[in-house]
Amino acid sequence: MKRHIRHVPDKLIKTKVLCRCAEVRSQIPLTQSMNGRVLYDMLHKYGMVYIKPCQGAQGNGVIRVDKIRRGGRRARTVYRYQEGTRVRSFAHFGKAYQELYRLTKGTPYLVQKGIELLTYRGRPFDIRVMVQRSRRGSWDATGIVGRVAHPRKVVTNGSQGGTIYPVDVILQPYASHGRRKALIASMQRIGVKSARQLAAVFPGIREIGADIALDRHLKPWILEVNTSPDPCPFTKLRDRSMLHRIIRYGRGYGRKYRLKCTKSKRGMV
Structure with a gap:
């Protein structure tokens, strides 16, 4: 049976x-339910995270997000994400999160500490x-x-x-x-x-x-x-x-x- x-x-x-x-x-x-504050805090702590749909399969919807310092004395922070083969960079976290929210369509996502x-x-x-x-x-x-x-x-x-x-x-x-x-x-x-x-x-x-x-x-x-x-x-x-x-x-x-x-x-x- x-x-x-x-x-x-x-x-x-x-x-x-x-x-x-x-x-x-x-x-x-470390893995937490995603919102703007959680993503910001984890990015600033770890430098790189993955965000994933809470319900998803076959790698669909998985996005890598990086916080990068560029330049010398006038160093600036850049927020970059990669979804599939598409890579985008933003000068401000708010703009990056706005785009990520659009991509995730407001569905439940998690944030996971990035392992290289x-x-x-x-x-x-x-x-x-x-x-x-x-x-x-x-x-x-x-x-x-x-x-x-x-x-x-x-x-x-x-x-x-x-x-x-x-x-x-x-x-x-x-x-x-x-x-x-x-x-x-x-x-x-x-x-x-x-x-x-x-x-x-x-x-x-x-x-x-x-x-x-x-x-x-x-x-x-x-x-x-x-x-x-x-x-x-x-x-x-x-x-x-x-x-x-x-x-x-x-x-x-x-x-x-x-x-x-x-x-x-x-x-x-």
């Missing part, structure tokens, strides 16, 4: 639930960890994959033209073989802890996709957790073992996946 699979779309609600767990909270960048992503071949990347409930009831990390952003975009999603690589490949410039193995295991544990925490509040959840960034110190940060993750990135790996495992686990709780994935690209290694 097919079991109910619960989907929790609101990013802010999921973040608040995850932050109740001390082990997970330390891996989450590591890059692979000059393009930022993050890591998707797939975690699923087994027939026995345990939470298992069933897949992990690297997502490299489109050359002219700030989001890494395959649906936005991102390129998919094995995680071990994109981490090679940053860590030894042993360190890479430890990092991968650490990110898988973070994914499992996140799934357990969300399932404690939303018992119908059967799977999550945790999007994790590594900063320049190789600390993992949870950028977002999706409760209805798309396995498409795993179709781009030459090694199909993770994809087959994901499909097998999904079959156990009645999930069928659409595996025709045309927008993302397979990385050449």
Whole structure:
């Protein structure tokens, strides 16, 4: 019999639930509901933030916002945002926020402390960890994959033209073989802890996709957790073992996946 699979779309609600767990909270960048004051304060504290629709998918609506100091003795502050491939700059925060408000159409957005992503071949990347409930009831990390952003975009999603690589490949410039193995295991544990925490509040959840960034110190940060993750990135790996495992686990709780994935690209290694 097919079991109910619960989907929790609101990013802010999921973040608040995850932050109740001390082990997970330390891996989450500060995230708040957006208004003009919150955006201004976080920009002036961190210099760069991401704003995201509280309910959205596939990287749609995600905007990077920077506060930049330019010039020497007569330095001036510039507020810049990037949405998709479009970049705009403003001399005053009020003008920047007015334009951002127009773009977001007044819908609920969140502001998240910006984590400067590591890059692979000059393009930022993050890591998707797939975690699923087994027939026995345990939470298992069933897949992990690297997502490299489109050359002219700030989001890494395959649906936005991102390129998919094995995680071990994109981490090679940053860590030894042993360190890479430890990092991968650490990110898988973070994914499992996140799934357990969300399932404690939303018992119908059967799977999550945790999007994790590594900063320049190789600390993992949870950028977002999706409760209805798309396995498409795993179709781009030459090694199909993770994809087959994901499909097998999904079959156990009645999930069928659409595996025709045309927008993302397979990385050449």
